[in-house]
Amino acid sequence: MIPACPLASLPRGEALRLDVDPPIAVFHTDDGDLFAIDDTCTHQDASLADGWLEGCEVECPLHASRFDLRTGMVDAPPAKRPVRTHQVVVEDDVIYVVPSDAPPNLPPGVTVKGQA
Amino acid sequence: MNTVCVVGASLAGLLTARALRDQGYEGRLVVIGEERHRPYDRPPLSKDFLKGVIGEADLALEDDGEDPRIEWRLGVAATGLDAVSRRITLSDGTSLVVDGIVIATGAAARTLPRTEGLRGVHTLRTLDDAHALRAELESAGRLVVIGGGFIGAEVAATARELGLGVTLVESGPAPLAGVVGLTMAQAIAALHEQRGVRLIAGARVTEVTATERAGSLRADGVRLEDGTHLPADVVVVGIGAVPNTAWLRGSGVELGDGVLCDEGGGTSVPGIVAVGDCAAWWDPAQGRHHRIEHWTGARQRAAVAAATLLSGGTARPAPPRPAYIWSDQFDMKIQFIGRADEADTVTVEEGDPADGRFLAVYRQADRPVAVLGVNQVRLFTRWRRQLETMPVQAG
Ligand SMILES: Cc1cc2nc3c(=O)[nH]c(=O)nc-3n(C[C@H](O)[C@H](O)[C@H](O)COP(=O)(O)OP(=O)(O)OC[C@H]3O[C@@H](n4cnc5c(N)ncnc54)[C@H](O)[C@@H]3O)c2cc1C
Ligand code: FES
Numbered sequence: 414m415i416p417a418c419p420l421a422s423l424p425r426g427e428a429l430r431l432d433v434d435p436p437i438a439v440f441h442t443d444d445g446d447l448f449a450i451d452d453t454c455t456h457q458d459a460s461l462a463d464g465w466l467e468g469c470e471v472e473c474p475l476h477a478s479r480f481d482l483r484t485g486m487v488d489a490p491p492a493k494r495p496v497r498t499h500q501v502v503v504e505d506d507v508i509y510v511v512p513s514d515a516p517p518n519l520p521p522g523v524t525v526k527g528q529a
Numbered sequence: 530m531n532t533v534c535v536v537g538a539s540l541a542g543l544l545t546a547r548a549l550r551d552q553g554y555e556g557r558l559v560v561i562g563e564e565r566h567r568p569y570d571r572p573p574l575s576k577d578f579l580k581g582v583i584g585e586a587d588l589a590l591e592d593d594g595e596d597p598r599i600e601w602r603l604g605v606a607a608t609g610l611d612a613v614s615r616r617i618t619l620s621d622g623t624s625l626v627v628d629g630i631v632i633a634t635g636a637a638a639r640t641l642p643r644t645e646g647l648r649g650v651h652t653l654r655t656l657d658d659a660h661a662l663r664a665e666l667e668s669a670g671r672l673v674v675i676g677g678g679f680i681g682a683e684v685a686a687t688a689r690e691l692g693l694g695v696t697l698v699e700s701g702p703a704p705l706a707g708v709v710g711l712t713m714a715q716a717i718a719a720l721h722e723q724r725g726v727r728l729i730a731g732a733r734v735t736e737v738t739a740t741e742r743a744g745s746l747r748a749d750g751v752r753l754e755d756g757t758h759l760p761a762d763v764v765v766v767g768i769g770a771v772p773n774t775a776w777l778r779g780s781g782v783e784l785g786d787g788v789l790c791d792e793g794g795g796t797s798v799p800g801i802v803a804v805g806d807c808a809a810w811w812d813p814a815q816g817r818h819h820r821i822e823h824w825t826g827a828r829q830r831a832a833v834a835a836a837t838l839l840s841g842g843t844a845r846p847a848p849p850r851p852a853y854i855w856s857d858q859f860d861m862k863i864q865f866i867g868r869a870d871e872a873d874t875v876t877v878e879e880g881d882p883a884d885g886r887f888l889a890v891y892r893q894a895d896r897p898v899a900v901l902g903v904n905q906v907r908l909f910t911r912w913r914r915q916l917e918t919m920p921v922q923a924g
Contacts, residue, residue, distance in 0.1 A: 457577075463907035465914055474910040475855060475862065477825060489544070489828065491570055493592050521583045 417449075417508040428462040428471075434526045435517055437499060437510055438462035440482055442469060448482035449499035449510045455518045456492035494518040530628040530800075531556045533838070534617060536607045537633035537773075538562025540570070540824065541805025543590055544831035545631050550597045552835050559625065560599050561617070563606035563634075566656055567591060572824060574659040575683040576857050580690060581663065585656070607634070612781035612798045629838050632777070632788055632796070632803035636770035636822060641675065644737050649748035650764045653680055662765065666691055669762035673697075673751045675734050677704025679856050681767030682717075685726050686858040696727040696759050698751065703730050708854065710869035713889055713901050716882035717863070720903075723885075724859050729753070737764055770822060772807040785809055787820040793846040794834035800841075804834040825853045850917045851899075861885055864909045866916050867899025879908055888912070 415433060423429050423441045430452050431437040438452035438461045446469070452460050459475040470479045470488075478492035485495040497518060500511040517525065533549060535542045538560050546560055562568075569588040577583045602619070609618040610630070618624045638652035651662045662684075666672070672688045674681045677699030685697045697704060704721070706714035718728055733754040739746040750760040772787040783789045783797035787809035794802040794810060805827040809818040821830075829850060836844040856863045869875070872891035880887035880903075888908050891899035900916060902909030 459906065463910060465910050472910075474906045475864075477828070477853075490540075490590050491572075491824075493589075521587045522577070 414502065414509040414511050417510055420503055420506045420508055423447075423508060426466060428464075428466060430460060430462040431510065433512070435519060435523075436460070437512070438471075439501065439508060439510060440466055440471060442466065442482070444468075446482075447501040447503065447508060449501045450480065450482060450485055451497045451499075451517050451519075453517075453519055453523060454478070454492060455487065455494040455496050455520055457520045458523050461496070530554070530839070532627040533558050533629040533631065534625060534627040535560045535631040535633055536617065537631075537635055537805070537807070538564070538601065538603060539568050539633065539635055539805070540590060541635065541807075541827040541831060542631065542633035543568040544828060545633060545802075545804055545835050546599055547597050548832040548835035549631075549839065552832075552839055554835075554839055556628075558597070558599050559602060559627070561602045561605060561607055561619065561625075563604070563620075564655060564657075565604040567601070567603070569656055571654070574656065575653055575680050576687060578659055579653075579663055579666070579684065579687045588656070607776050610777055610780040610782065612801065615800070628800065630801045631834065631838065632782070632801065632807060633805045634773035634776070634807045636772045636806040638766070639769045639771050641734070641737065641766045641768065644748075644764075644766065647737060647739055647746055647748050648742075649739075649762065650737055650766060652766050653684060654770065662763075665763050666693065669693060671696075671761050672763050672765065673759050673761040674765045674767060675751065676767035676769070677701070677728075677730070678707070678767055678769060679705065679854075681765070682721070682858055683856060684765050684767060685721065686724070689725050690859065694727075695725070696729060696761075697721070698732050698734055698753065698759070699728070699730045700733055701730065704728070708869065709865055709901050710872065710875060710891065712875055713869070713882075716887075717858075717861075717903070719882070720861060720885050721858070729757075729759075732757075770806065772809075772820065774807060785818055787818075789818050791842075793837035793842065793844060794830060795837050795842045800838070802834045802838045804830050821852050823852055823854045853913060853917075861903050862906060864902040864906070864913070865899070866913050867891065867897075869899045869901075871898040879905060 429439045436452035439449045454473045463474045465472040472479045476491045479488040485498040502509045568590040606620040638654040644650045671694045674685045674697045682704045685695045689695045703714035703718045736752045738750045740749045748764045788803035790810045806822045809820040812819040833846045851867045853866045875891045877889045886904040888905040889901045900912040
């Protein structure tokens with residue numbers, strides 16, 4: 414489990430980028446739900462934490478593909494592949510992310526450090 | 530409707546075909562495309578694909594497991610249309626009678642007169658164009674780009690990153706001035722110059738010079754009106770695009786600068802819609818037909834065009850959103866939304882243009898009408914949202 418931040422420091426409607434490798438974005442939706450996905454868009458090197466959060470979806474800040482935070486599924490091009498999702502746990506008012514062990518769907522040209 | 534034919538197998542055609550299925554159309558769906566390729570994405574052709582960072586497979590627009598039940602007819606062009614009988618004639622001599630038609634034939638790069646057949650002179654619109662240009666850039670030393678629109682500026686940046694000496698010739702006061710306005714265009718121009726592009730603005734090209742090599746003529750430079758000769762191994766002509774509507778002449782479908790459409794993509798002929806770079810939709814805010822030649826234009830309008838076709842024109846389209854444009858040049862993510870020509874002021878509200886990281890807001894009186902971001906992705910997104918959700922004002 415990766416500690417993200419105290420629950421109180423991530424207000425609703427906001428996102429936080431965790432500098433792990435590859436980076437993870439944690440979202441607090443307007444309805445009060447918490448979600449974590451890989452921060453890097455599956456199309457190109459954009460940070461989804463910089464995107465636009467609406468309901469349970471985040472819109473990529475570059476080319477506006479939308480990802481469902483619950484499933485990682487993408488709605489329309491240019492992105493084609495889903496983004497990897499992670500589990501979120503809140504314990505003692507601290508947000509933790511349980512990183513997925515599925516392989517990430519990083520965009521072409523972006524690699525995890527230490528791997529080809 | 531039993532048969533719908535989409536003419537043009539690229540972004541607008543694919544997205545409209547998908548939207549037809551999403552909106553419940555169950556009949557036969559034929560997509561005709563002049564290029565032999567399955568739909569692919571064009572923006573990387575002047576950026577990462579030209580640079581060699583990504584390959585052909587990365588350009589595919591279709592999802593792996595996707596099956597919208599499309600009959601593809603690729604490598605054939607529509608050559609004519611009879612709007613009364615709804616017969617489309619094709620370049621392979623066959624024809625097709627259909628019920629509904631989606632015109633999505635896009636645009637073609639405008640060429641420079643008297644350069645036909647000259648080796649070393651390129652335009653960039655298709656995958657084949659990009660392959661040809663990339664092959665030449667690999668061995669070339671000097672590139673001259675004619676035209677400072679988005680494609681010209683992107684090719685200049687990519688070639689510079691590949692190590693070529695690059696000169697960009699622009700007839701207006703600065704590249705991109707037509708879109709982002711003069712002040713900000715000059716700021717972006719300075720960033721190009723910082724990164725090694727030689728810019729010549731306010732200059733007209735009179736000819737592309739050539740020498741005979743191995744039995745054919747090959748470009749060796751560009752001559753300007755004032756007599757200056759710019760030597761070049763490769764010349765890229767980026768002087769805009771013309772809508773692919775020649776096949777519609779005499780068809781009864783009304784044409785202007787593109788296929789003239791109403792606010793929902795309906796053409797002058799019922800049962801025929803047009804979408805994407807070939808289509809000039811009526812823009813109520815501007816009170817004129819307006820052709821949008823940007824990616825998100827096709828994406829936002831595909832579902833509207835499909836609804837118009839399926840409803841017989843009774844679907845009420847949502848008001849058009851201001852055009853959002855993106856471009857990558859060097860390390861700069863450039864994002865723009867709105868209309869700079871409506872503004873009377875432009876102010877930098879974040880960062881400093883000299884650092885290549887800033888956000889500028891264009892205003893008419895106090896009302897923001899456009900926003901430019903250079904490497905300000907997060908802040909720009911917030912502004913874009915604000916402009917997209919602002920009530921449209923009649924102009
Ligand atoms: C190099 C390049 C870089 C770009 N970069 C950006 C960018 O960074 N940002 C941005 O917003 N936009 C960019 N664009 C613009 C964007 O790609 C277009 O807006 C988009 O491709 C429009 O899609 P379309 O389907 O309407 O037309 P097109 O993509 O032009 O497709 C039309 C298709 O129809 C086919 N066709 C034409 N005539 C016929 C016929 N008679 N019969 C059958 N088929 C026919 C053509 O062969 C073509 O495949 C770029 C374009 C290019 C060329
Ligand atoms: S980088 Fe996210 S859609 Fe292109």
